[in-house]
Amino acid sequence: MSHWQMLGLAPDADERSIKRAYARLLKVHRSDENPDEFQRLRQAYEATLAEAQWRAQAEDEGSYVSLDVSEPTPDSSRTVVQASALAISLDDIDVQTSISPPQPSLEQMQQWLAEGRDRQVMDGLRVWLASDWLLPFERRQQFELSVLEWLESAEGWSPAFFDGVCKVMGWDEAQATLPCEYWRWDRLIRRCEAQAFAESVRADLTRFETDKVYGQPAALLLKAMADGDRRELADGFDGGDWQRFAQLAQAIEYQYPEVPGQLGLQPVDNWRDWLPPTSYRGIYLFLWVALSVVLITSVFTGLIRKDGLSSAVIMPVLMIAVNWVGMKAYGIWALVAVTAARLDVLLSQWLVPRRWYRQGAGLLLLRHILPGAAPAFLAYIWSGGPAWLRWGSAVAVFLGVLYFTNQALSGGKVSIWARAWRAVKLRVGRLPWHTLQHPGFVVVIVVLVMAATVYWRMKGVA
Known part of the structure; x- marks a missing residue:
């Protein structure tokens, strides 16, 4: 492959076309990534540039080098001497560039970037990239590093401006044409984001x-x-x-x-x-257990005259219905409390502890604390007996409701009860629940419950 073919040019290309082709290929054959290809590109560029300069000078002087092998005449000897003077070794060829860098200066463009004059900066970059001053690889590399340092030190440039600079400079991560190490580039990308x-x-x-x-x-x-x-x-x-x-x-x-x-x-x-509560299961489970224990304890202590075993079965089922009714009633109450949110927050600021109030995101007096008195009142009525038992049950239920409500309102914080519930669900999920769907299993359970009920009724009559 000739040096003309390597640059993708015809043998009659002029000096400006050679420099533009060389500048374009420098982005592909970088010295730090492929030094061999870069060296061959450099040699091809120097050879084509020297030949084009010699041809241009020969055309200007109106003289051409004769390739005839006959005896030289005095005129041809003079022409050969001129051609020999133009012959330069490839190792000694240097790139002919502009005497001075283009305008605006690098300092001026950096000042524009600091002032937020993005359009002027983009126009200045295009002027520099189109000039012959940046044809040498070292100057082009130093120029790109300067632009990179501007972006790292300047404040306030937009992602759209950064995208425009990348397109003008030819920076593309997908094409691996970056002006710096990846860690510096990632820092700029994160800043854009x-x-x-x-x-x-x-x-x-x-x-x-x-x-x-x-x-x-x-x-x-x-x-x-x-x-x-x-x-x-x-x-x-x-x-x-x-x-x-x-x-x-x-x-x-x-x-x-x-x-x-x-x-x-x-x-x-x-x-x-x-964040809104993900679940109120902890509250419902606590109320179901607490009120069931209150009723069953009242039965076994004789405060409520019922058969003990049948009550132990019936009371928990009854509490499920009570919980469902209470949930619906609280839904209606919550609608009323939401309309009075400002008053609720104002009262809670004065009456609720700060660690529970949490700037209005935690427990509120009208929305949460006041409804907690309803199950506490049920516990007080159902306990019966001495006053200390009644008040103890009511206070325990009330504080339990507040505790689990506060846990549910903790948003992203996962409480110990939530983690325990997940563990239980994980264990229970491994059980063969598909057997419970069999009709025969349901019939057996119903028959056993009916037999147990009849047995304890007959025992009570006897």
Whole structure:
């Protein structure tokens, strides 16, 4: 392959075409990645450039080198001498470039970048890349490193500007044409992602200022507001809003913790407490066990005159129905309490401990604490007997309801009871539950329950 073919040019190409082809191929054959190909490219460039310069000079002087092998005439001898003077060894050829670098200067473009004049910077980069000053590989490499250092030190440039610089400079990670090590490049990419994330958050907050319907997750997390306003805003969230709120909070906490500082904002420090409860199973299970124990204890201590064994079977089943009714009644009460969210927050600020109140994200007086008195009142009535037993049962049920409600309102925090429930479900899931679906199994259970009921009734009559 000739040096013309290696540059992809015709033998009559001029000096400017040779330099442009060489500059284009430098991006492909880099000295640090493939030194052999780079050396061959360099030699081909120097050879074609020397030949083109010799041809141009010969055309200007109107003289050509004769290839005739006959005896030289005085004129031909003079021509050979001129051609010999133009013959230069490939090892001694140097790239002929512009005497001075183009304008604007590197310092001027760096100042423009610091001032946020992106358009002028892009125009200046195009001027430099089109000039012959950057044809030598060393100058081109130093120029790219200078631009890279500008981007690393400057503040405020946008991801769109960075994409434009990459296209102009020919930087492409997929094509492995990067101006630096990967760790420096990844740092710039992360900065672009952080800038794009910050712009998205700023846009959401701006939309929230103009129209309260949009940008609510960002406002709940980042906007400074009173506890009552934040509680009222959170009460209007649906599933999609809570999902965006959690994604935004996790992105700030784990990926871009510097973004709130750049925007001059402070996110709420207890954002997990604001997440809606995933389940109220702990409360329902506690009430079912606690009220069942209260009734069964009253039966066996003689406070309630019923058969002990039958009560031990009937009372837990009865508590399931009581729990279901209580759940429906609390749903109606919650609708009323939500409408009085500001009053509820105001009262809770004064009457509820801070570790339970949690800036309006935890226990509230009207919404949670007051409904907890209903099962406590049932425990007081069903206990019977001495006053200490009645009050002890009521207080135990009331405190238990508050404890498990507080655990359910802890949002992303997984309590020990939730972990235990997961373990139980994992164990129970391994049991052969498909056998319970057989009709014969259900018939056997029903017959056994009926037989036990008849037996204890006949025993009581006797």
